[in-house]
Amino acid sequence: MKISVRNLEPTKVKLTITVEPEEFNPFLDEARKEIGKQVNIPGFRKGHVPGKIIDQRVGFAAVAGEAVNNGVPELYSQALDEKKIRPMAQPEIDVQEVPASAKDETKLKFVATVERRPDIELPELEGMTIDVAKPEVTDEDVAKRLETLRQRFGTLVGVDRPAGKGDFANIDLSAEIDGEVVDSQEGVSYELGSNTMLDGLDEALDGLSAGEETTFEGTLEAGEHEGQKANVKVKVNSVKAEELPELNDDFAQDASEFDTLDELKADIRKQIEQDGEARQATEARDAFLAKLAEGVEIPVPKGVKADAATEHLKSLTADPDKATDEQKQQAEEAAEKELKDQILLDTLAEKLDVKVSQADVFNFLASIAQQYGMDPNAFINAIVKNGQLGSAVAEVGRSKGLLAGMRAVSFTSAGEPLDLSAFLGDDEAAEDAAENESVEAASAAAAVADELAADKGDEAPAENAE
Template identity: 70%
Template structure:
């Protein structure tokens, strides 16, 4: 097999692959055997028709076409591996030359144009130190959480007075543009001052009593007229005030398993401290990725970027230039992070097991309240197992990389073992896996899919 590579862009290459006849011949023979199982030829048992007879019966072109369907993907995979190319999308394949008969010495030749990960060099993780901002728990944190819990046990009571900040109002809305109604809603519940609806609605509602109405101008946030100015008429149907329970031991007993308010506060403080640790671990992760990307010029594949931006803007009728810019920046960052983590996983020789993939998919299913088996089945049917393997590899690579660097906060070493695990534990987990089940992250997604399909059956 001869391979030539022409770089069309920093992230796009055209591979021209020429396959010698002796390399292509096994695929022709296999195609003949498969076709022989499907045809009936007088004088021969089904499946035992000689290759020459198959050629005569169905035509060499049909045999070659069947052979190409299997040969091209396999030779392409070998080519990208040999040339150390890291595809990020399905290639556009074009068959250039093919033998026209069994005696034709013409070599199979095809091109594959594919967007790929650009070349870049990761920094050494040895002796790398990353400082992370310290997280502290204050009395305000505890009090805010306690207030949120208190609100969960609050009650709404109708009041005969103008609406004020913090009140809950039931309203009717009618938005018009040039005198024509473009959106109307009735019986909407809204907390005054929450800022979760149209700009200007808080100012318009404050001071209104039940039965009163007013009109204000605002920019519509969604629907067919998103981004357009409209006159919005709002009518108040009712005003309710929130009554919160007293913060005492009785409240602690009603809202938790604790007998006293002090015990409840202490538990809330512990939960806040644990959450702070989680935020610090997240900050460490972000700082780690930013550090290894520091100074790297990593172009992103244009077509992939454009497709992802289009997906993110789907559903927005007329995206603004600001929305487009935000989507592009978000997609570019996500792609760069993915490429860096893929390279890191390869550099650290991260291995992904079948159990890793199962656990990853099961955790996603749990987050969305889905049955894990049904979710995994859907993933397999949609051909997304490879993506799951890649995600697991990135995650394992990131954790392995983070374990190799030193994190500090205020000059003191930060222990993230609770979130990152240890190298010893990771090694033990890998040793415990059956070697036949362990697969390379990028190279054996199909094998994992096959194993999972058998298990599902």
Template identity: 70%
Template sequence: MKISVRNLEPTKVRLTITVDQEELEPHLNDARKSIANQINVPGFRKGHVPGKIVDQRVGYAAVVGEAVNEAVPEFYNNAIEEKNLRPMAQPVLDLKDVPAEKNDGVKLKFTAEVEIRPSFELPELEGMTVEVEKPEVKAEDVDARLAALQQRFGTLVGVDRPAAEGDYANINLEAVINGETVDSQDGISYELGAGNMLDGIDEALTGLSAGEKTTFTAKLAAGEHEGEEAEVKVTLNSVKTMELPELNDDFAQDASEFDTLDELKADITKQLESESEGRQANAARDAFLEKVVEGLEIPVPKGLLAEHTEEHLRNMGKTVDNATAEEKKEASESAEKEMRDQILLDTLAEKMDVQVSQSDVMNFLASVAQQYGMDPNNFINSIIQGGQLPSAVQEVARSKGLLTAMRAVTFKDTEGNVVDLSRFLGSDEDEASDEDQSVAAASAAAAVADEVASADAE
């Protein structure tokens, strides 16, 4: 087999593949056997018709046609492997020459245009130092968490005064457009100042007493008339304020398993420290990737970028035709970053010589199923039946490659202290657990699960 490669773009090549007759012959024989099972020839049992007779009955060209359908993908894959190319998309195949008669001297020749992963040199990881922010838990952070807990145990108490910010108002709303009521809701509870309802409602309710009404103008935020300006009539039914329990040992006993407020605060501090370390691990991952790509130009396949951009637009509820220029730019930039990250992670996995076992993939898929409350066996079967197993393998390889690469460098905080991330990265001897691997692959796992869930819904 003769293979020539022409670079069309930094991420696109055209292979021209010429196959010798002796290489094609096994495929011709397979085609003859397949055809022999489909035809009836007097004097021969079905499936036992000699190849020469098959050629005579259906024609040599028909045999070649059958053989080519099976042979071309195999020859293409062999060529890709021989030339050490890494396809990122399906190839566009084009038959150029096909033998029509036996021994006519014509060799099977075809081209394959395909977008590939670009090649680039990653920096040496040995001796690399990456700086990451030092995690810090402040007293106000503990106070804020404690206040949120206190709020959960608060009690709403009615007050006989005008509504003010922070109060809880029970209201009736009626939206009117051109004299016609388009929406109405009664008994809505709303916290003044929360900012999660119609624009202008805080100003309208402030100073209003129970039983009073007012009207204001606002754009509707949802429903059939979303975005349209309406006259909104609001009736204030009641005003309540939140009475909070006193922060003391009794509160600690009611709100937790601890006997004293000091013990509760210590536990909150410990939780915040753990969360802060998790955020530091994520920040370390991002800082590491930024360090690795410093000075690198990573081109992105144009065709794939266009496809991914359209996918991002669909997720935004838009299409190429109705999206604004700003929305198209946002979708394109998001798709490009996502693809560059994937290309980088694939290259890292290759550099770190990552090996993915069957148990790695099964454990990964089982952990994803658990995150989404799915039955692991059903989820894994859906992945396999949907032809998504290679994608799952790729995600596991990316995760393992990133974790292995991060273990090869030194992380230091802004004060120069070495940061121990072994809780999240595991070790070379004892690789990170599935839960820890999700630090690197959570978004990818979610994408796989969402794709399968969507497929099941359809």
């Protein structure tokens, strides 16, 4: 197989692949076998029709078409491996030449254009030291956490006065468009100042007492008339204020297992310190990635970025077609950062020769299923059938590469060594994990699919895992 590579962009290549007859013939033979299982030819049993007869009765063009459909993806994958090209999107395939008969010496030739992961040079990890800010716990931090706990034990009491910010009003709402009521709600409890319902509602309620009502213009945020302006009538049924308990030993006993307020405060401080350590680990991760990317130019594939930005935009607005320039820019920036981090971590995992095991993939997907309250086997089976397992394997590889990279460098905080082993694991655990059965993405897909199929008694979808 002859492969020529032309770089169209730093992140886009064009491969011209010419396949020798002896390399294409096995695909032709397999195509004849498959076609032979599907056609009835007098004098021959299904599946036992000679290839020459298939060529004559069905036509060599049909055989070659089947062979191309099955062979090109495999040959394309071989070409990527040989040229060490890491695709980031599906290729555009153009089949240019196909033999016209079994005796035709014309070689199969096709062109694949694909966006690829750029080649970048990462700094050496040996001897690298990264300083991370030391988290500090102040009395103000403790007071804020204590106030949040205090609000959980607050009660609402009715007040005979106009509503103000922080009060809770029981209200009736009615929205009209062109004189027609399009939505109404009764007995809704709403906290003034929370700005969690209609724009303009907080301003309309401010200063109203029980039994009073007013009308304002607002934009509907849900339902059939979402996004339309409406005249909204709001009536206040009652006003309640939050009454908080006193901060004393009695409160500590009601709100916790401690007998005194000082003991409760000490425990809150300890919790904040633990939270600070977790944040410090996150900051260490971000600092590590920033250090890797320091001085490294990371070009991002344009098409992949556009698709990723579209997905981000969907999370920012219900109607991407009506997105603001600010939302579009936010989506593009998020997509670019996400892709740069992926490229960085994929390159790091490759540099560290990270291996992904079957157990790694299974545990990763099972943990996601658990987060969403789904049956792990059903979830993983769906991932396999939808062809998404490769993405999961890549994500696991990035995660393992990140942990391995962070274990290979030194972290300090305020000039002192910073121990992150509670978050990163230790080298011994990493070595034990590496001793597991290591597999490439395709093998991981097949293994997980086979295991799922065995559990369910279904036919294994491993052949279609990629």
